[in-house]
Amino acid sequence: MGTGSSIFLTGGILSGQVMGLKEVLGKAQYWPLLLSTTCIPALLQLQLLPWFPESPRYLLIDKGDEERCKKALNQLHGLAGSDSVLEDIQREKNNLVGFKAKKPWELFADRSIRWQVITIIVLNAAQQLNGVNAMYFYADYLFRQAGIAEEKIPYATVGTGACECLTALTCGMLVESLGRKVLISGGYILMSVCCILFTVTLALQVIHPKDRSLN
Template sequence: MGTTFLSSTHPQRKGALLMNNFVALLAAILMGVSFPTGFYELLILGRFLIGINTGIGLCVQPLYIGEAAPKHLRGAMAMGSSIFLTGGILTGQVVGLRELLGGESHWPLLLSTCCIPAFVQLLALPWFPESPRFLFLDRGNEAKCVKALKRFHGRLHYRREMEDIQREGLALGSQKAKKPWELFLDRSIRWQLLTIICMTMGQQLSGINGIYFYASYVFQEAGIPEGKIPYVTLGTGACECLTALTCGLLIESMGRRALILGGYSLMTLWCMVLTFSLTYQVYWWAPYLSMACVFAFILSFGLGPGGVTNILTIELFTQSSRPAAYTIAGSVSWLSFFTIGMLFPFIVRGLKQYCFLVFLAECCLVALFIFFVVPETKNKTFLEIKREFHKMNFGRIKEQDGELGERRHLSNEF
């Protein structure tokens, strides 16, 4: 929800983030007063608004960070969104314990805590400059772009980034920001668009939500007392947070492709083992193997698909297409999340423990797609990445045309 915010006018990155915090504050107020006033409609409206806030934030924040970061640190910095997202989930699990704010009398206060990060961002974000790429490529303001680059990269190191932005500006020419539906008609980004749609769907349909659904059952079968299960569940949040941090440390050394391909391959394996262990729950060792598979699956997800998918959405598109691509990716993500939430109970009812064979097939197919289609994007400019996809989008250029002919063709497409 909220992803269509980027689809029309493509507002300033920093401005959009600042305004988005007022939505979170309004949502916190509505949810906080719903209990004392007795109006449950305020709770529903507050939840709706915080959904809009989340949708906008998950699109604009990595977009802002990815455009401001230097290419050799782009992956690690963009992983910051996933690291703090998983950290927020873990924090929510902790404060949601019954001994803290999880009790019946404290839930309005728990829901209202979403105002805390909004206040922090409202205080801190005005001191940060706007996205340099947005200032130069979308607004044509070179002076403000240089000033922003100096703030981000320092006066001694900003020139290389400025040259990269200028090269992208020359390649794009007078091309304006595109609408989401225009991306489907643009042959020059056909495979990039197909890649982010497949990877975003794969992320949500991979079985991670099914794992969380089954977690309590698995822990209970392992002999953990029902009253202790919420504390054990904290381990799942800690796993995601740990792997997001690990992914952030490894992404610039191992690369995007290796991490996401390895993540889906391991998830395929754990789906197979989990199906086996759930089938033989009558044996004493099976519940413990199931519990180990739950944590291993979450670790594999966080190490690859959980963090790298968002980064590739930044890197596969140039400035004119990137906001629209985020709109499409965000819409596909939330639609996939809604679909699996609606269908998973029926899948479990019909297939029982064999439901994870569906996710096994899905993870395997996504891994194959990544292996054959997605190139490595580590330490490459946005134009270099676009050239990687050029042959897939247009076929092989005749050798006799030579390098000069290829450059002219690329320039026309940009």
């Protein structure tokens, strides 16, 4: 369920890129139709959400409704796997007895969770700086500077979206065997190396062999 959001997000980006091709709905006269297609998943979600179970943790810990919690667990995990999950939620509920939720500024003053808070802030900030938005913002420029023909750039962008979708699928399978720390560290190291290479190559692209020979 956790990795499903990333998979559907990248799948939605890829499908939007494909529909944005000139052969599909990418022409000027089709733009209203292309933009209106976003209502399809929204309407589908509105139709399906009433059939989704409420969060079992929310039902038991916040609402105290054990019967609805069991019903939701049975729907999500089946009769065989719901008992162990219910025990975990019950244990968490017992640990939260007398616990008062902290306000945002109180989190920074609590030394016991300071490193967790710093880690979350750094990861989210780095995701915004080096994530999907930055990648697709500079995609056309990078492809154009790489010498790819203007009419071929949309197909190269679709290829980028396909690679991202494939990465989301494989990471969901690898996280159980490698762990999150390895994947996060490896991903950020790889992004840092790629950003450095992009910066160096874009900065040196104006240097031509003819210029060096004349000097």
